[in-house]
Every structure is written in structure tokens, then in C-alpha cells.
Amino acid sequence: MKIGREDFEALMKGEKTIAPYVELDPAAGIYSVFGVRTAGNPNYLVRAIYEMYEASLNRKLAVKAVRKLFRSVGQGSVGLASLLKKQGMELTTAQFVMLVFTLQHQQGWGAPLELVEAGEKRIVLRTKQTFESEVLKDWNMPVCGIHQGWIEGVLKAVTGKTWFCLEKSCHAQGNPYCEFVCDQVEPSWKFKAEAVVKGESAITEFIDHKPLQGTIQLIDEPVVMMPRFIFTSMTQSLKKTMGEAPANGVNYRAYMDMGKENVEHYKKMGITNPKTLSDMAFAFYAQMGWFRLVSEEWDEASKTKTITLSHTVESESFGATGKNVCFCTAGLLAGIIEGAFGIKVQAKEIRCKSKGDDHCVFSITNRS
Ligand SMILES: [Zn+2]
Ligand SMILES: [Zn+2]
Incomplete structure (x- = not known):
């Protein structure tokens, strides 16, 4: 049954209902309104x-x-x-x-x-x-x-x-x-990113994944998905070429630069508050699977910030090794804080899940 202008007008005025346009064909299991298939409220x-x-x-x-x-x-x-x-x-x-x-x-x-x-x-x-x-x-x-x-x-x-x-x-x-x-x-980017920080949105709401075109965007920014074992694989390869201590140092430095650059990007998008900048970076990396933030504490006397993570991408990738493994994460945290607060810091992992501790704990102090 066709619906015309007069019908819409009558509907809007409440003079008519949709009843005459409902068609029910129980044998075919079809219920339609204006010829469009529909269903009740399941x-x-x-x-x-x-x-x-x-x-x-x-x-x-x-x-x-x-x-x-x-x-x-x-x-x-x-x-x-x-x-x-x-x-x-x-x-x-x-x-x-x-x-x-x-x-x-x-x-x-x-x-x-x-x-x-x-x-x-x-x-x-x-x-x-x-x-x-x-x-x-x-x-x-x-x-x-x-x-x-x-x-x-x-x-x-x-x-x-x-x-x-x-x-x-x-x-x-x-x-x-x-x-x-x-x-x-x-x-805006800012509007969406702030919703993630406030816990009003999860990043999944803003992921635009086109698998057949080989692209993923997270709030209009290109991102990639990669296997977690890339952390073990890259670290092993660095160790082979330069030895363990320098490899850890290189990882720390590279991820610190990345953390800083990341915060710079947020600044360009109009985020200015230092605390929001660092919270935003923590929220995004956490939701991207890098770690989960358990707590963040500040000790005024020793001017030390302590960040506790329930796990990190490295502790999960390396598994039990009997020693600290989270050099990339330590660098990343240092870079985020340096970028957000405009200070120079050093991050040291003092407990690590790979060493057998409950959590990975990082102590962050000023450096001159
Ligand atoms: Zn309601
Ligand atoms: Zn760790």
C-alpha cells in the first residue's frame, strides 16, 4: 500500500496511524510497513x-x-x-x-x-x-x-x-x-580524544579499519596493528649486534623520543594542560594494548613519581626471564612526562613482572 503526502501529514497531526499500511503474511513470516520489512521489538x-x-x-x-x-x-x-x-x-x-x-x-x-x-x-x-x-x-x-x-x-x-x-x-x-x-x-580530534581520557569513550569507537585496503585509522590518524613479539624480536636482534646493555639503552632512548613526539602531536591538536597530555598518552597506549595503568603516585619529599603497570607489552612478550625487560616502556613513560611537563626526567624500572614481581613498577625522577 502506497503512502503519500496526505498520509504523512495526517500521521504527523495524529489523525491517522500506520495501521492501514501494515501487512502481515504469517505463512511467509513477513511483516512489513509501507512495503518495508520490519519486526516487532525483540x-x-x-x-x-x-x-x-x-x-x-x-x-x-x-x-x-x-x-x-x-x-x-x-x-x-x-x-x-x-x-x-x-x-x-x-x-x-x-x-x-x-x-x-x-x-x-x-x-x-x-x-x-x-x-x-x-x-x-x-x-x-x-x-x-x-x-x-x-x-x-x-x-x-x-x-x-x-x-x-x-x-x-x-x-x-x-x-x-x-x-x-x-x-x-x-x-x-x-x-x-x-x-x-x-x-x-x-x-574535532580534541573532542574525541578528551572523551577517551574522561572514560566516556573507548578508542574502539574511533577505529576505522579497512582491512581490504590495508589501512587503519584511529581518530583520523593512521595507525598499524603489529604482533606483540616484535618487542622480543627487535630486542634480540639489537642484542646480537651491540650487546645487551647498549641494546637496552637504544630501546629506552628510541621510545623516549617516540613518547615525546606523541605528546607534541597532542599539543598541535590543541591540548595544552600537562596533566591532560600525560593522561591522554597513558589512556591511548593502555587502550592500544601496551600496558594497563594500576596507579600513579607522587612523593614530594624525594620528588619521585611512581607508576605501577599491571603488565607491559614487553613483560607479556618476553615472559619470565628473571630480570627487568621493560626498557621500551620505561623510555616511553619518560618521554610522555618530558613532553607533557616540559622537564627532563629519567625512568627506571624497579620491579618487573618478567622478574617475578606482581607488577612492573617505574620510578621517575628529575635529571639535570
Ligand atoms: Zn533512558
Ligand atoms: Zn617490566
């Missing part, structure tokens, strides 16, 4: 999606990952946007979002959104609950990543611009409404 699928992400992230980041996934779903509404244009309907951004969710809601999917604020660059939407807030009520936190991403995708589809949708309150957290505040933003 709660178990919603939970499965969240739990799949939760398995490798925490709950907060799992909600973000779902949000990213549903952004692409929302962008599918670009087809509806062009259909409406062809019918001569010029809707405002807010009207379009409301129409999409009216259609989705009547199909048992999207929430019945209410428009609270409709500006050029800010749209605020509200609903008593969403299907994900019901399914994930036990998480007791803002969970509506499906709607956040979906709304962002719809807004992108209709405006061609990037929108950032924040859930200010959520039914799953016990609030009376799920409220979505959507702002049109310029998605």
Missing part, C-alpha cells in the same frame, strides 16, 4: 547487543558502543527524507525526527518522543521510557544508547551535519523521563 535481542559489548567493555562504554551501532540505523532515514522531498514536503529538522519516531513507535520500536526544545543547533527530546530502558532497568544507569545513536543518525541524515546526543536523565536510573539533549557539533 527484547532478548536488545539485551544480547548490550551484553555483547559489556563482555569486553564496562557498562558505560557498552552503552556508547551500542550508540555508535545505532547511528548507522538512524542514517538509514535518509531514504525517507528524500521521499518526503519528492512529495514536496519541507519539514524542519525537529519535525522530521518526530515523524521518524512516530512511525517507529507505531511499529513497536522507537519511543514516543516529545519535543521539548527545537532550535537550529539544539534539539531536546523526552520520553517516559524507551524499550532499552525497560529491558535494562537492572543496570540502574542511563542506558538509552540505542535511542541516542538512532537520534544522532536521523539528525545527520536530515541535516548532513554531525550531532551529539546526550542522555541527561534516564528511566532506567529511576528518573521520571529519558531526556535527550542533541547538539550540532564539529567533531
